[in-house]
Amino acid sequence: MDQSSGVNLAVDGDVAVLRAAGGAAPVFGADVRAALIGGLRAALLRPDVRAIVLAIPEGSAMMGADEGEIEEACKAPTLMDLQAEVEDAAKPVVAALSGSVLGAGFEFALACHGRVASKTARLGLPHAKFGMMPLGGAIxxxxxxxxxxxxxxxxxxxxxxxxAAAEEAGIVxxxxxxxxxxxxxxxAxxxxxxxxxxRRAGDLDVPDRDEKQDILSGAIRTHGRKLRGTRQLELTLSALRVAAETPFDEGLATETELSLELARGAEASARRHVARAERETWRIPDIPAETETLPVERVGIVGAGTMxxxxxxNFLNTGLPVTIVETRQEALDRGVSVIRRNYDGSARKGxxxxxxxxxxxxLLTGTLALEDLASCDLVIEAVFENMEVKKEIFGRLDAIVRPDAILASNTSYLDVDEIARATSRPERVLGLHFFSPANIMRLLEVVRAEKTSKPVLATTMQLARRIGKVGVMVGVCFGFVGNRMLAQRQREAxxxxxxxxxxxxxxxxxxxFGLPMGPFAMSDLAGLDLGWSRETSKGETVKEILCEMDRRGQKTGAGFYDYDENRKAVPSKVxxxxxxxxxxxxxxxxxxxxDEEILKRCIYPMINEGAKILDEGKAIRASDIDVVWINGYGWPAHRGGPMYxxxxxxxxxxxxTMRRFEATQGEDFRPAPLLERLVREGRGFGDL
Incomplete structure (x- = not known):
């Protein structure tokens, strides 16, 4: 058989083996689907063939990662056409599954009459991450x-x-x-x-159909919070009800309508934007891909607190030795014990x-001496937000660590250029702004200072990927990208x-709207006394007054809200x-x-501030800002980020709206020049 399509047919005894090559997505493009159908029909016509094996290799791709793939999935012959050929075959067709078989590859296998998998195979339907349902009747x-x-x-x-889990579930x-x-x-x-x-799926009954209502209700409780405000949960549950209540062919037709409706809707479009945006963040226009990077084999951390x-x-998880420094033994012991407690908790959960x-x-070494960081390739300062303290630490580190080592600050607001000037190596200083909890949150703002060298930036972006973060390069300004925009929302709230x-x-x-919590619930969670002191408090804001009353958030049982013994919040008369x-x-x-004014007053100034950030060159792309807000602040992915x-x-x-609020609220709402220019030119942030 012609292998130019990536498909070949071989006969061994009375079994034909039809093999699709693995590789780049989409594996199941229209030409490959046509070749598979041709190979299947050829095998069915051979009198010496009694059964067929479809070898579905690692790398089998998901349709629907972008607009082009959705259109590709709808070209004839479609995935559904291919599945129908398999299901209706007069001879048994068995899928052989190896490696990671996801999306369309897995849906193809579900249409076979049996499934055999290698021990290392992994099977899945990643469409939910794109705000979609499977496109090939998988439900x-x-x-x-x-x-x-x-x-x-x-x-x-x-x-x-x-x-093993697939076999236990009855899939394999x-x-x-x-x-x-x-x-x-x-x-076969x-x-x-x-x-x-x-085990042709269309011939089987749904085994737990009698438990349908309880299972679907449980799904709403489990996934409702995460998927609130989206149609993804609603349409998925509809497809499952149809599976339990109607014949297979009728359910298949209904699911196809529902999945295409979701795939072509605004939510899935926003999710695809997010996926593209996350891929794009790694591309820095003035730093060539071939830029030489520096070795990072040992990391130092100054400060053993929460951050x-x-x-x-993050570094211990990837096998990198870490030396962590504190000023007092009690603080060091406490910090190390928290790390161990976190790991022990993960072990208990399997x-x-x-x-x-x-x-x-x-791999972790605790010490009270900065001098013990002398051999580190990268040292990250993570002490409290005080410029003089940070500059003093960087001045000491400059004299201790090797001249070729990288020095980074975890500051979330302060001027990294000023910190770099406290050293003799400003070209090797930058900001690495982790988000709390730092071992969980995906975002890392890589703050490019005025003199940070390209090899240092390339190294830290590569390191971000190595430790599982989404790295976004930003410029120096108060609050960088995320916190600078957050300040707009907090002010209006x-x-x-x-x-x-x-x-x-x-x-x-x-x-x-879709955010994980509002600003006041978030303040209670973080602690209202963050950055507050009784000595300097003047009782001039609600927050100051509450702190003076010892209402400091969840930890004291009262803040903006009152809390019960389970930390459940209720509105407070106080x-x-x-x-x-x-x-x-x-x-x-x-x-x-x-409600409309509340939403616009909180959200539109953020978009406006994002326009200023872009105009000032503090973010490379509007989509980078979206990535910051989705991964660092919980902006709902189905809304694509603030700029989208x-x-x-x-x-x-x-x-x-900004002009209307400017007239009543003052210059806090003055429109950004870039916003005015884009409207005048009939363009959007996505056109930049």
Missing amino acids: QRLSRLAGIRVTLDMVLSGTAIDA DWVVEDDLTAAASAF HCIAEGEQAS GGGIAM RMSQDDVEVRMR TKLILEGAMPWDVDRVLYD TETVILDLAERRGMARREIA YGDRIGLDEVLE
């Missing part, structure tokens, strides 16, 4: 093979499972360690001989073995509660009284504030 087939519960978990999580019929093709051929032969039952410990864990914990802890809203009103609007009294003292006439959202609702709408 109808998988629910009949493995049940509603397993299907829900796989479809809504987007997480791949291993071959046989897992083998040795010759996969020979095992699949033997299995047994079906042809009647020694093994065919320092979390940062250390995320790693106890041996893995011990390996990581052996604080003003709104004095003008007429209550903290729980603001939080509810932003939560319903806070309401504080707000009303302060507004009266300031002579403010309170008014009813609509601005384009989606229309920059003319943003500009007109």
Whole structure:
């Protein structure tokens, strides 16, 4: 058979083996699908062939990662056409699965009459990560093979499972360690001989259909928070109800309509934007891909607090030795014990073995002497936000560590250029702004100072990828990208509660928009006394007054909200009284504030500030800003990030609203020049 399409056919005894080559996505393009159909038909016509094996290799791709692939998936012959040919074949067709078989490759396998997998195979439907449902009827087939519960978990999580779990669930019929093709051929032969039952999904009943309502209700409880505000959960549950209640062909037709509706909708488009944006962040226009990087084999951390410990864990997880420094033994012991407690917790949950914990802890060295960092290739300072303290530390480090070592600050607001000037090596100084908790949050703002060299930047971006972070390069300014934009939202939220809203009103609007929590709930979680001291407090803001009353957030059982023993928040009469009294003292006439105004007052200034950041060159791309907000602040991915959202609702709408608020609220709402220019030119942030 012609192999130019990436498909070949071979016959061994009475079994034909049809093999699709692995490699770049999309493996199941229209030409490959056509070749597979041709090969299948050729095998069916041969009288010496009694059964067929379809070898689906590692790298089998998911359709739908971008607009072009969705259109490709709809070209004739479609994936559904290919699946129908397999399902209706007069001879048994068995899938042989090896490596990672995801998306379209896995959906193809679900249409076969049996499935045999290598021990190392991983199977999955990653469409959820793109705001989509599978495009090839996977819900109808998988629910009949493995049940509603397993299907829900796989479809809504987007997480791949291993071959053993797939066999236990009933998805795979046989897992083998040795010759996969020979095992699949033997299995196919047994079906042809009647020694093994065919497991064509369309012929099976949904095994847990009687538990349908309880399972679907449980899915709403489990996934409802994560997927709130999206159609993904609603349409997935609809497809599962159809699977349990209707014949296979009818369910397949309905699921196809639902999956295409979701794939072509605004949510999936936003998710695809996010996926492209995350790929793009690694491309720095003035730093060639071939730029030489520096070796990083040992890392030093200054500060063993919450941030320092979390940062250390990122490097320990990748096998890099870490030396962590504190000024007092108690603080050092506490920091090291927190790291161990975090790892022990992961081991108890089955995320790693106890041996893995011990390996990581052996890589960690605690010390009270900065001099012990002399041999480190990279030293990250993670002490509190005080410029003089940071400059003093960097001056000492400059004299201790090798001249070719990199020095980085985890500062979230301060001027990295000023910090670099405290050293004799400004070209080897930059900011590495981790987000809390640093061992979990994906975002890393790589702060490019004025004199940071290109090899240092290339090295740290590569290192970000190595430790599993999404690295975004940003410029030096107060708060960089994320916190600079956050300040706009926080300012307006604080003003709104004095003008007429209550903290729980603001939080509810932003939560319903899709953010994980509102600004006041977030303040309570972090602690209202963060950056506050009784000695300097003047009782001039709601936050100061609450702190003076020892209402400092969840940790004290009261902040903006009151909390019960389970830390469940309820609106507080005390806070309401504080707000009303302060507004009266300031002579403010309170008014009813609509949800729409709350949302626009909090979100539109962020978009406007993003425009200023772009104009000043503090972010490379508008999509980089979106990546910062999705991975660092929980901006809902189905809304694509603040800059994408601005384009989606229309920059003319943003500009007109900013001008209207400027007239009533003052120059905090003055439109960014870039925003005005883009509206005048009829362009969006995505056109830059």
